[in-house]
Amino acid sequence: MEYFLDINKEQEQLKTNLMTMNMGPQHPATHGVLRVEIKTDSEVVAQAIPHLGYLHRCMEKHCEHLDFRGVIPFCDRMDYLAAMNMEWGYCLTVEKLLGTEVPVRAQYIRTIVAEMQRIASHLMFFGTYAIDLGAFTPFLYAFQDREFILRIFEELSGARLLYNYIWLGGVWNDINDDQLQRISNWIEEMEESMKKYHALVGENKIFIERTANVGVIDKEMAFDYGATGPVLRGSGVDWDLRKTRPYGMYEKFDFNTVVGKGEKGRVGDCWDRYYVRVFEIFESLKILRQCLEGIEAGPVIGKVSKIVKPAPAEIFLRTECPRGELGYHLITDGSKKPYRLKVKSSCFTHVSMLPDIGPGQLIADFVASIGSIDIVLGEVDR
Amino acid sequence: MHNEVASFLNSSVSGSQATAVIAELGDSTVFVDSSKILEVCKALRHSQWDFNVLQVITGCDYPDRIEVSYILASFTQNHELILKTKLPRTNPELESVVSIWKAANFQERECYDMFGVVFKNHPDLRRILCPDDWQGFPLRKDYVVQEKYLDMTVNPAHKINSGDFFFYKEIQQKMGDPKKVTFSWKGSGDDTETAEA
The missing domain is CATH 3.30.460.80 (NADH:ubiquinone oxidoreductase Nqo5 subunit)
Known part of the structure; x- marks a missing residue:
């Protein structure tokens, strides 16, 4: 594909040599091991080609050699910043094939951990995106609050990053009243502090100058590339799987979809994607509050036979992860291992937009664009 | 449909x-x-x-x-x-x-x-x-x-899981029973407390 700029005749005379530069694989702004080969015309990006695969572990091949329960820890390791959501998606897929009934308490706990994970992931974005744009302090604020979530997860599952907590049929460990009380106290604090953080970063003049009207992804482009999640909502599309194709218990809860409105610039710019993520934290807190009200006593894991053997079938199931829609395409052949498990990663789709966003931007703005689509390379490469 | x-x-x-x-x-x-x-x-x-x-x-x-x-x-x-x-x-x-x-x-x-x-x-x-x-x-x-692959041996025998092997060996020598891991997260924020064998 031709990624070059349209250079009109006047500029043609001024045209200088393009310089090739490698941004990454070891570059703090690419959030992992992504290499973007950029051809620069002075300080303007003329062409950007992403090179993936530095973190490729061929998880899909590994999964074909594991039983259905053994796949769950591998799901953690794909998107390691949203491990709970990854597990939940996989468990829902297999449970749908098995026809397993998940107890109500387990469903509440799953929603609680998934929404807390979403907040943790968005806080991570909030902190690192500010670093990308040269502000260091918000990172420390974000990690302070993320620490509470990781503490709770550590108490629940024993691990801080990769949990293996959501199991087929329910969750591994029950949550106790003390933890629920602490979460409920934290929600109040979090709401106040998040308002403060947004005022500190999102309404900051320098931040707005750096992000408004930068890296615009319009509606058509978002659909064309199959963008999902906050990137799609940032482009002004009211689409959230929790609303449009509800799974789990999301039908019960009252919350809003946050859609980018182009408040500071055009619809679909970097500021809008920032706005969607930050305000989704408030919506997640709303859901958490309703969960804490509604949670009831009962078992936390349903009846699943020791050897999981779904009948031969094919299924594709999508769930809403912090970074976008996650889909599991599972093909079974009646044995105790998946015949084929394809993971549809939203980050992989979003990276494919870089050749289209990049050309014509300053290098510094390109960094802002990469940061704003919030990729995790573990999920891109799988 | x-x-x-x-x-x-x-x-x-x-x-x-x-x-x-x-x-x-x-x-x-x-x-x-x-x-x-x-x-x-x-x-x-x-x-x-x-x-x-x-x-x-x-x-x-x-x-x-x-x-x-x-x-x-x-x-x-x-x-x-x-x-x-x-x-x-x-x-x-x-x-x-x-x-x-x-x-x-x-x-x-x-x-x-x-x-x-x-x-x-x-x-x-x-x-x-x-x-x-x-x-x-x-x-x-x-x-x-x-x-x-490029003159490198893929999966050399001496490297497979050697990290895990040495890690558990070390833990065994140090703690006696590797199943008794730290329980710092059960306490009230005290990270230094470990379970002694």
């Missing part, structure tokens, strides 16, 4: 041989002829079905065939469809659909990388996840890991 899609395809694209496979468990699919995939996708994109988003292009390897799945979704009418086509295992070829959805670019590259399906008229068909000089297609069932 799948039966209607199949009859729509049969009437609008001649030779597409669309058949709906209705599944009792899981998702139903629509099979089409591999030579007409571009026309079929075009018809589905610009019709009353309005499949405006291409989610996934992926394959599945069987002993006698490769099945390529196109998972399409409509974000305006909120439905999705698994469109499948069968290919032979030797020299599988398909027409590229990048002209319809740009999302197909990376998806087709991944499918080529993992299954060796060649997409004709693709603008930039290279391997995407594996290195350019990798041999074989990893997600095929008969794939064997190459022994040497």
